[in-house]
Amino acid sequence: MPRYSVSRRRAMLILALTTVLLVTLDLQGNGAVSGVRRVFSTAFRPVQEAVRVVTRPVENAWRGITEYDDLRAENQVLQDRVDQQEGAFIAALATTRDAQELLALNGVDNLTDISSVTAQVIGEGPTNFSQTVEINQGSNDGIRVGMPVVNAAGLIGKVTEVFANRSIVMLVTDASYSVPVQIVNVTEIEPTSTTTSTTSTSTTTSTTSTTSTTSTTVADAVATVSPGVAPVTTVGGAASMTTIDPASVDLSSLDLSGLVPTPPSVVTIAPPSRPESITTTTIDIDDLPAVETGALRGRGVDRAPVVEFIEQSSRFGEVRVGAIVVTAGGSQSLAPRGIVVGRVVKVVERLGTAGAILEVRLTARLDTLNFVRVLLYQPTVSR
């Protein structure tokens, strides 16, 4: 091996020192390192695309051979689930509209106010350690580093690298991912019927509707129809009422064990005496679902994300299995308030003041991502 003039030890030493230098520069956030990465990614992009085009048929053929039976079975299960959830979706629509109207009346931002860009997942993470996906939209579409990424089911992750026409998204399960969240203890009662109403403000007839019995996520605006928190809504205007057969609503996924019924909260929108009069709203604060805040942290693909640093609140009480986890928002949070993350599946108590750790089952299935939405949202402090 006389081709190299440097000795082996010297070569190894140089390699080790180069590594230390590179790692140090990168961890310090050196601009040159990110610049080199950007240039290399841009130059490498055509090669990658060409190889993707060539290998796609082989990949599809392989998937067709190995995954056909699984996909067929999964398709049947999903079809059943779609049929079951259709009824629950209709029930949720009316409540969603009511919630949006209330948020708008009170000047509170909601997710429907935030612009978004739809993107397709075009690549998985190339390593076994960092949980990332690649999407086909980038800075040309207004995407910036840090923006939250969601799909119809809930939160997926955040944008960590942006190029002109593509971006890298860090998934919620990545060990480096963290976001402030709220835990909503949902109190549920035995379902009796599902009723929804649509309203019009053109007349002064009053209508009362009661008892929604399922929890549903709606694609465009996340809405929770809280079982047990039965809104009694009086709205000025004529109403047409639609009653859904309870048998058409899937309640099998709800864990109703150990849940305590609570008295219904009352939300009243007073009917206007004249068309131009101001609508007033009265909300019984005590009957709203209690909310606790904490930090959600990913732990890798094989372990469920956890919520830590939970603030202790006497009103909240103990966190129950099945509690809903949504993003908390805030001036410094990269995600706006109200994005559904998942449900608490396990509560691990710890001694002392450390507080409990909550294991969360994500509502979004991160292993079968296709189309996602990037919310063009940036926290107040970075605008």
Added chain:
Amino acid sequence: MIELVNRPAVRLVLVGLLALALQTTFFADLTVFGVVAQVMLCLAAASGVSGGSERGALTGFALGLMFDLVLSSPLGLTALVYGLAGFLAGYIESLSVERPWWLSAAVVGAASASATIAHPVLANWIGLEGWLTVRVLRIALVVSLVNAILAPLAVPLMRWALAIRRMERLSPPPEIFL
């Protein structure tokens, strides 16, 4: 042009870019028992088998650096791990004068497994938490098996990429003179 392509550095860049493209597309999408096959690591270890520990370390470092440039992990981490894999593969291979194909495959597999375990350990050392889990063992097992299977293709490829001539390949490894 021919002269240019015959240079080991140019060949290495060409092979590396092609392998990197395959790694980030084909192999990233098609997982084996839920584990992403690591073809770049396979080439790094194969370079050690083909050219000895020193050349394996340098080649592994170069391949790892290319991989680092498309990852979001700290630049240099993968380069270090792949450099170690190339060095280790070359060193183990040098312990034997006879070099049957199955031994090369076993060496590539062993070096790949070692590097796969070393990767999260080093990541944890520089502050990246969450990588070091029990799952690493399963990843190491699958990656080493896949790379051992790919080794009969990867070793000749790296021999070509590093322009290792037949006489040089059949000569005793330099380590035995140390």
